[in-house]
Amino acid sequence: MAAPRITIVGASLAGLRCAEALLAALPEARVTLVGDERHAPYNRPPLSKDAAEALAAGPGAGPEVFEKLRLRSKLAPGAVTLRLGVAAEALDGTDVRLSDGRRIGSDWVVAATGLRPRRLPLTGAEDRRHVLRSYDDALTLAATLRTGARMVVIGAGFIGCEIAATARKLGLHVTLVEPAPQPMLRALGARVAAAMAALHRSHGVTLLSGRAVAGFDGARVILDDGQALEADVIVEALGSQPNTGWLTDSGADLSDGVLVDDRMLAPGAENLLAVGDIARFANPLFDAVPRRTEHWCIPGQTAKRAAETIAALCTGQRPTPGFAPMPSFWSDQYGMRLQAFGAPALAETQTVIEGDLSQTGTAPVIVEYARAGRPVGLIGLGANPAALARHRARLTAALTPPVDA
Amino acid sequence: MKVHVDMSICLLHGQCVIAAPEVFSFDDDGGLVWLAEVDESLAADVEAASDACPEQAIVIG
Structure with missing residues (x-):
């Protein structure tokens, strides 16, 4: 079989991790990574926090700040064809048409185009x-x-x-x-x-x-x-809106991001997968409702899943069924870490299990979130990571077998 | 394989503890502890932990 040509659109965390996982599983694959920003893939969470603070010192801080944001890669130099500063305009079958008029012949397309601010x-x-x-x-x-x-x-x-x-x-x-x-x-x-x-x-x-x-x-x-x-x-x-305009004619369900199955394949489209912020999928830890999840961990998890799927299908195997990543997200405000696990947004009730919410910011607080009487999420506010890890393990156990919708 | 965590950039997100619990854990005070030398059979978990670190603090060598 000829080496598969795989085009990943979006040179971000999801795009980079997908390229790495693809080449680890399919060393002969010809991978092209396209990104509309002029920068190499970088980490976004610090942009509203310490990176913004460091950049405020003046334009001279830029290079050092960016070097810390830049994602380290396991890829050997030249292992993928990197096309930065150019956007995908449309799909033509499984070929990708770019804003500079070129066209990238592809057997598989991974959509990792992320979000833009509303x-x-x-x-x-x-x-x-x-x-x-x-x-x-x-x-x-x-x-x-x-x-x-x-x-x-x-x-x-x-x-x-x-x-x-x-x-x-x-x-x-x-x-x-x-x-x-x-x-x-x-x-x-x-x-x-x-x-x-x-x-x-x-x-x-x-x-x-x-x-x-x-x-x-x-x-x-x-x-x-x-x-x-x-x-x-x-x-x-x-908030943000999914960048899916270039997929308008793909046949995929684009009602909110790109609807994908548990293998990250987009039903209705030919050899199209979606990963990261734009991927809308059901998480059986909670229910059968497909949702987009704008958490930092999701791009890496969905990217690896997509790479597994392509590698399996290219080698005549069936992708393993089931994809149920435990959501987690964090925020840092006024020196306090807010760390969440599970899906607090789905909960009907909140119970403080450690500390006192009136002490938020000065003493640790842990809150458990439940739906239909069963835990679905956990948030720590300035919490001890060891205490939070214990409750997280309990939450993981409670979510398996899955909570009925 | 050798594992090192740069504690000058680690912010105790704990993603490594989830990805590779045999290698990374929290002590009772909430400090991160890890095995500096791990068997190659755990390489995939350590790689996953490194990828899952939002601060890119894990160095595999």
């Missing part, structure tokens, strides 16, 4: 409105992080809360505007979200919850109740 559909204040997804976004935003500047963060999800915390550390005045009653509410549930709201307020953030942005007027952010906020820097942190 923007407010409003005009005005364009000279000071930022988003934070890429290294280049972080460079532009960091240049505005000056002590005493007035920042308005729109959206109190994880990115919004992290950049608010970083900006407070750098001495900016920060107002956080969130339409929901609490920050990070969907991910954390009402009790922990309320504790995080108190933590932000105790660090000097003006948190305006239950409020939305109606417009921009010069250097002012106008809220839905008419309040006007003077802003030197505005960050739109309203």
Whole structure:
């Protein structure tokens, strides 16, 4: 059989790990890695935290910061064909058409195109409105992080809360505007979200919850109740949208990301797999509902799974059934680690099993999340990693066999 | 194979403890401990732990 030609679109964590796993399993494969950013694959989580802080010291900090973000690779030099600074425009069968007019002949395509920030559909204040997804976004935003500047963060999800915390550390005045009653509410549930709201307020953030942005007027952010906020820097942190436009004619279900099965194959499309933030799959640890999961661990886990699938199918074997990664995510705010396991967002009830939520930020707290009386998630706030690991092992045991939907 | 964790960049995410529990663990105080020399039979787990480290703190040599 001829060596399989595999094109991975998205030169990010998922794309890189997929290329590594493919070449480990299929050394003869001809792998092309395409990325629309000009940078080699890098790590994004620090962009709202210590990397933003380091970049705020000035443009000279860039190279050293990027070197820490850059993902170390097991690939030998030249093992994959790297095409950076060029986007995929469309699929033509299983060939990939690029923005520079070229076309990459492929037998398999792995979609790892990730997300882009959602923007407010409003005009005005364009000279000071930022988003934070890429290294280049972080460079532009960091240049505005000056002590005493007035920042308005729109959206109190994880990115919004992290950049608010970083900006407070750098001495900016920060107002956080969130339409929901609490920050990070969907991910954390009402009790922990309320504790995080108190933590932000105790660090000097003006948190305006239950409020939305109606417009921009010069250097002012106008809220839905008419309040006007003077802003030197505005960050739109309203969540993200999947980059799937190039797959429009693929036949895949693109209703939210790319629907894939437990092998990361997209039903309806020919030899197309999806990995990372855009992959929507059911996790049998919880139920049969396919969901996208925007956690750091997912790109690596789905990328390896996709590589296993391609390697099995290229060598005439059946991919092993079942894919049930234990979700985990973290955030760092005001020097406190929030560490989650499982799916707290699916829970109906929250029980504090260690500590006291009123002490959040000063003493360790562990909260267990349950659905239909069974544990589905766990969050530690400044918790001892050993204690959290014990509860995580208990959660893993409780989720196996799977919880009925 | 030799395993080292650069504790100047480790932030105790604990992903290595999940990926390779025979090699990495937490002591009672929450500090990370690991086997500095491991059998080749655990190579895949150690590689998985290295890939799972958000800080790229694990060095395999």
